[in-house]
Amino acid sequence: xxxxxxxxxxxxxxxxxxxxxxxxxxxxxxxxxxxxxxxxxxxxxxxxxxxxxxxxxxxxxxxxxxxxxxxxxxxxxxxxxxxxxxxxxxxxxxxxxxxxxxxxxxxxxxxxxxxxxxxxxxxxxxxxxxxxxxxxxxxxxxxxxxxxxxxxxxxxxxxxxxxxxxxxxxxxxxxxxxxxxxxxxxxxxxxxxxxxxxxxxxxxxxxxxxxxxxxxxxxxxxxxxxxxxxxxxxxxxxxxxxxxxxxxxxxxxxxxxxxxxxxxxxxxxxxxxxxxxxxxxxxxxxxxxxxxxxxxxxxxxxxxxxxxxxxxxxxxxxxxxxxxxx
Amino acid sequence: xxxxxxxxxxxxxxxxxxxxxxxxxxxxxxxxxxxxxxxxxxxxxxxxxxxxxxxxxxxxxxxxxxxxxxxxxxxxxxxxxxxxxxxxxxxxxxxxxxxxxxxxxxxxxxxxxxxxxxxxxxxxxxxxxxxxxxxxxxxxxxxxxxxxxxxxxxxxxxxxxxxxxxxxxxxxxxxxxxxxxxxxxxxxxxxxxxxxxxxxxxxxxxxxxxxxxxxxxxxxxxxxxxxxxxxxxxxxxxxxxxxxxxxxxxxxxxxxxxxxxxxxxxxxxxxxxx
Numbered sequence: 001x002x003x004x005x006x007x008x009x010x011x012x013x014x015x016x017x018x019x020x021x022x023x024x025x026x027x028x029x030x031x032x033x034x035x036x037x038x039x040x041x042x043x044x045x046x047x048x049x050x051x052x053x054x055x056x057x058x059x060x061x062x063x064x065x066x067x068x069x070x071x072x073x074x075x076x077x078x079x080x081x082x083x084x085x086x087x088x089x090x091x092x093x094x095x096x097x098x099x100x101x102x103x104x105x106x107x108x109x110x111x112x113x114x115x116x117x118x119x120x121x122x123x124x125x126x127x128x129x130x131x132x133x134x135x136x137x138x139x140x141x142x143x144x145x146x147x148x149x150x151x152x153x154x155x156x157x158x159x160x161x162x163x164x165x166x167x168x169x170x171x172x173x174x175x176x177x178x179x180x181x182x183x184x185x186x187x188x189x190x191x192x193x194x195x196x197x198x199x200x201x202x203x204x205x206x207x208x209x210x211x212x213x214x215x216x217x218x219x220x221x222x223x224x225x226x227x228x229x230x231x232x233x234x235x236x237x238x239x240x241x242x243x244x245x246x247x248x249x250x251x252x253x254x255x256x257x258x259x260x261x262x263x264x265x266x267x268x269x270x271x272x273x274x275x276x277x278x279x280x281x282x283x284x285x286x287x288x289x290x291x292x293x294x295x296x297x298x299x300x301x302x303x304x305x306x307x308x309x310x311x312x313x314x315x316x317x318x319x320x321x322x323x324x325x326x
Numbered sequence: 327x328x329x330x331x332x333x334x335x336x337x338x339x340x341x342x343x344x345x346x347x348x349x350x351x352x353x354x355x356x357x358x359x360x361x362x363x364x365x366x367x368x369x370x371x372x373x374x375x376x377x378x379x380x381x382x383x384x385x386x387x388x389x390x391x392x393x394x395x396x397x398x399x400x401x402x403x404x405x406x407x408x409x410x411x412x413x414x415x416x417x418x419x420x421x422x423x424x425x426x427x428x429x430x431x432x433x434x435x436x437x438x439x440x441x442x443x444x445x446x447x448x449x450x451x452x453x454x455x456x457x458x459x460x461x462x463x464x465x466x467x468x469x470x471x472x473x474x475x476x477x478x479x480x481x482x483x484x485x486x487x488x489x490x491x492x493x494x495x496x497x498x499x500x501x502x503x504x505x506x507x508x509x510x511x512x513x514x515x516x517x518x519x520x521x522x523x524x525x526x527x528x529x530x531x532x533x534x535x536x537x538x539x540x541x542x543x544x545x546x547x548x549x550x551x552x553x554x555x556x557x558x559x560x561x562x563x564x565x566x567x568x569x570x571x572x573x574x575x576x577x578x579x580x581x582x583x584x585x586x587x588x589x590x591x592x593x594x595x596x597x598x599x600x
Binding site: 068090099102 | 415417419593594
C-alpha cells in the first residue's frame, strides 16, 4: 500500500499587485499564480524520493502541502492515511521537516535547550527522548555543539543540529527542503551520510528537494522533476539520463601526435594537443569495442570513460522543457 | 565643493525620494495625529469645564498613575516581535509544523511576555512609589496600600484577567501581522487605541461624563482601568464584580475573535518560494 498519495494536486495563489500611477496603492490588482497545475505521484514506505526543478517550479509548494502547512486549491493528498492540512496536528506529530533556508532552533538558546523544548512540544516520553537524543548526537557528531547558542554556529554545524531537531520525535517520514543549500563539501557529505543511514537502516521515508544534483545522485533511487507546476519526469536518475543525454564521454591521452581523427561512431567534443574528448552512444558502439579500435590504430597513454555530469543532464532537460526560473 | 559633497547630496536625494513613496504610512500617521489631538482636546475640555466635583479623588488618581507606570509593559500595544520576524523570514511555516493548536501556542508565548516584563519592572516601581516616596517625605504623592481586603482579592483576580485579556489582544495582533505580512499596520492601528482606552494616558474617569458608558463597555478598559479603580476603592462591591464580569466577557470575546481570525489567516497562508 502506498504511504504517500498525491493525486491531481493544484495550488493557485492570488497575488496582489500595485496598480499603475501615483495612486496605484488604492487600486490593487489580483494576479493568479498557478504554483501547481496537477501533480500526482505516490510513494511506498521507506522510499527516498528526490524532487528537483528550477526555482519557482512548485517543489516547495508540494512539500508544504504534504507537511500540512498549505491547503491545496484542489486535489487529494494523504500521508500515512491522514490528510495533512485537515488533520494537521496529528499529521505533523508524525513527520519531521527541515527547510534549508529557515531555522527551527531558538536563536538565543544553546542547542541542547532547543532540543529539550522540542521534546516537550512533541510530548516525547523522557526515556525515548534520551535514546533519540544520544543516538542523534553520536550520528551527527554534535557533542561539542550542544552548549553553544545557535547564533554562534556555522551554517554546516547549524544544519546538522536542524536535522537532529527534526528527528527527536522519531518521525517515520522526513521532508528535507534544500538541506544542503550553502553548505561546504564536508557538511554536505555529513548530511548525505546521515540521510542515507536514516533511509537505508531505519527505513524512514524521505522526500528531498534540492538544486544540488550530487545530493540526488548520492541518495535518491527515484527522482521527480517538477516544472511549471507539473511533473515532467518520474523515474530513476539513470532513466532520466538515458532519455535526455544517454551519450558517454571518452577522454583519450595519446602518446603520439595524431593528425585528423576520424573515428566512426563518435563526435569530437574538444581537443587540445594530444588530449581529445569524444562523445559516443554506448548502445550503438560499446565502450570496449571503441577503445580497442582506437588502441589498435594509435599509441594511447590513458583513457577515461565518463557519463556526462548530472548537472548537464538536468540543464539539458530543463532546456528541452523551456524551464527557466521565474 | 561640488565633488566633495556630491555623494552625500546623492544619498539625500535618493533617500528622500524613497521615503516619499510611503504615502500609506503618511496617511496612517496623519490619522493617528488627528486621533491624539482629539483626545487631548477632550481631556482639556473636561478639565476646564468641570463644574461638579472631581470624578475621582487625587489620592485615587495618584494610585492609578503609579500602578499604570508599574504595569505599563502588560499593555498589548504591539504583537510578538518573534512572530513579526518569522513573518518577514518565512519561518512562520515552522510554527504550523508543531503538533500544537497554533492559537494556544502563541497565546502561551504572549502570557509569558505579558508577565515576565512586568515582573521585572513592577517591583522597583512599586517599591519606589510605595515606600521610598514616604521615606523621603513625599507621602502625598506616594502609592497607597489597597483600600481593603475585598479590594486586594478583587485586584489580584482582575490582574489575572488583565494577563488573559492582554495576551488575547497580542495574539490578535500576531494574526493580523501574519495576514498583512507586516507588524506595522496592526501596531499603528491598535497601539493608540490601547494606550488611550485602557486609561494609561489619562485615567478613564477623567473623560467627559457622556463618554463614560462607552468607555466602560469597551474591551481595553479591562487592561488597566478596571484593576486600578478596584485597587483604590473607586470601584467596589457590586460595581466591582460587574467590572470583573466585563473583563471576563472581553477575554472570551477576544479569544473567540482571535481564533476565528487565526483560522482564516492560516488556511490562506501563502509563503515565499516555489
